[in-house]
Amino acid sequence: MQEIVYKNIDKELQITFNADYQNVNKVVKNILGYIETNLIPVSAFDIGVTLHELLVNAVRHGSASDNTKIVHVVVGTESGRLYIKVQDEGLGFDLEKKLCNEKSNVLEPHGMGLNIIKSLGFSLSYNRINNEICVSKELSN
């Protein structure tokens, strides 16, 4: 079974991994290594927490903890911003509703995860068609 595949293409790190919590920890560690190696000026703490929240969310909710499902991650920089895209095989959710409606599930654990990511200064967008969440943050040059 495929576990984790890393590809470095056009200044992007592309990763696919089976939806498993142990893979999450390995992927987070390797992305932090990639960021350090490429001297990308962002806080390792901010990236570590954000990646962890996004990937655990993709495993728990997007993949229903089914380790035969695949999670895709892309990390790169463009126009002075770091971006992280996470795509899973789940049905997705309404991010805007989750973030804006007080009576929505914003208070669920993964809703709090998104609030943590926002409080670290990341912008979030969500592509419902590809079931992909994208977060980005200005590089600290």
Add this chain to the structure above:
Amino acid sequence: MKALIVEDDFLSRKILLKFLTPYFDCDVATDGDEALEAFKYAFNNNDKYDAVFLDIMMPKKNGLEVLQEIREFEHDKDIMGLDGAKIIMTTALDDSKNVLSAFKKGCEGYIVKPYQKEIIIEKLEELGLTESQLN
């Protein structure tokens, strides 16, 4: 494996104890001072806790203060990084600021109340704490 549950609310303590007992030999502490006493006692008797489930909102000494003191204690004993106890903060809904503070002080994760068995088990799996899982 050994775990310390730190929780001032009786019912929460009882539920967490029930969910964690299949995975850990559990001790409980009802406030921050008792938690630190238990943690240091276990360490000094070479019977360290593998995991600490630490409530953030407690009277007197809160979970963030206890977390910081545990990490300082470990640091003084030259225990760093992965060698330290896995500390999982337990918290009420909509507490992202305190959770972020806890990450900065060195916790490994968080669980949101009310406790759900599946979420707790997933958190243990995520942190590699299920080796002693019983059938």
